[in-house]
Amino acid sequence: MSTFGERLSAAMAQHGPLCAGIDPHAGLLSAWGLDDDVAGLETFSLRCVEAFGGNLACVKPQSAFFERHGAAGIGVLERVIAGLRDAGTLCLLDVKRGDIGSTMTGYAQAYLADGPLSVDAITVSPYLGYESLRPALDLATANDRGVFVLTLTSNPEGQRVQHASAPPTHDGAAPPGSVAAEIVAGVTADNAVARAKHLLGSVGMVVGATVADDVRRLHLDLSAANGPLLAPGIGAQGGSGSDLAAAVGTARAAILAASSREVLGAGPDVAQLRDAARRTSTRLAEELA
Numbered sequence: 001m002s003t004f005g006e007r008l009s010a011a012m013a014q015h016g017p018l019c020a021g022i023d024p025h026a027g028l029l030s031a032w033g034l035d036d037d038v039a040g041l042e043t044f045s046l047r048c049v050e051a052f053g054g055n056l057a058c059v060k061p062q063s064a065f066f067e068r069h070g071a072a073g074i075g076v077l078e079r080v081i082a083g084l085r086d087a088g089t090l091c092l093l094d095v096k097r098g099d100i101g102s103t104m105t106g107y108a109q110a111y112l113a114d115g116p117l118s119v120d121a122i123t124v125s126p127y128l129g130y131e132s133l134r135p136a137l138d139l140a141t142a143n144d145r146g147v148f149v150l151t152l153t154s155n156p157e158g159q160r161v162q163h164a165s166a167p168p169t170h171d172g173a174a175p176p177g178s179v180a181a182e183i184v185a186g187v188t189a190d191n192a193v194a195r196a197k198h199l200l201g202s203v204g205m206v207v208g209a210t211v212a213d214d215v216r217r218l219h220l221d222l223s224a225a226n227g228p229l230l231a232p233g234i235g236a237q238g239g240s241g242s243d244l245a246a247a248v249g250t251a252r253a254a255i256l257a258a259s260s261r262e263v264l265g266a267g268p269d270v271a272q273l274r275d276a277a278r279r280t281s282t283r284l285a286e287e288l289a
């Protein structure tokens with residue numbers, strides 16, 4: 001099988017840069033005329049699969065909105081994942097997992113090995129240390145899956161952690177600067193083999209569409225990292241593809257722009273939802289060009 005980076009490159013070339021979110025907020029269920037229960041969750045989510053499957057490069061279910069319904073909600077998530085797989089559309093599960101290595105192995109097995117929650121890629125949180133993610137990084141590589149490491153998140157609170165200076169390493173090597181820069185350095189190293197083959201790497205970063213100024217302020221070289229950049233914050237959070245594209249240099253080609261509420265507001269009609277996603281993808285392609 002081809003690597004996740006190769007599959008994502010091909011999908012973006014075919015369908016454009018939009019990664020539509022499936023975020024079944026209680027408010028959106030209500031706006032679609034659905035009850036805030038498992039039946040409403042299932043109707044909402046499977047309409048999204050019908051609208052987006054086969055039409056977009058990637059779809060990003062937000063695990064939180066399935067987990068809040070308990071085991072039955074996870075069952076719906078399993079059916080969403082299966083539906084996207086059947087449609088041939090990449091599924092990036094936004095689940096932001098991160099733990100000590102031994103536990104991280106369990107999370108990696110849940111999402112990056114074969115099983116009911118197996119997806120093409122997941123989001124991971126590096127705040128227990130980039131190397132604590134090693135079990136997920138290694139299993140993703142072994143199974144041709146991907147991970148997206150939180151690097152500069154779209155929310156304003158993230159700055160206090162992500163802009164902080166990284167302490168010196170135990171071996172005395174000079175730290176690369178900020179916490180965010182340390183994560184970029186880890187991703188750069190993990191994508192080196194793909195880079196040598198002139199392929200997009202399978203280790204991506206989450207860099208919010210709202211934080212273009214921070215990318216410049218921290219002097220992050222996202223091009224050298226050679227991974228896809230998941231850019232949430234388009235639409236409802238006020239971010240724009242063009243601002244981020246201007247800040248990341250040649251990495252703009254690797255921006256996978258995530259938008260949830262802006263697109264989902266076009267439901268519940270499947271055709272209108274599909275049209276909204278296509279329009280957003282076309283607009284984002286222009287902003288990122």
Ligand SMILES: O=c1ccn([C@@H]2O[C@H](COP(=O)(O)O)[C@@H](O)[C@H]2O)c(=O)[nH]1
Nearest residue numbers: 062153154208232233236237259260261
């Ligand atoms: O830095 C981050 C990381 C993840 N997200 C997630 O993306 C969507 C955004 O939803 P919108 O409705 O388009 O604002 C949501 O699932 C977040 O958890 C993020 O926003 N920022």
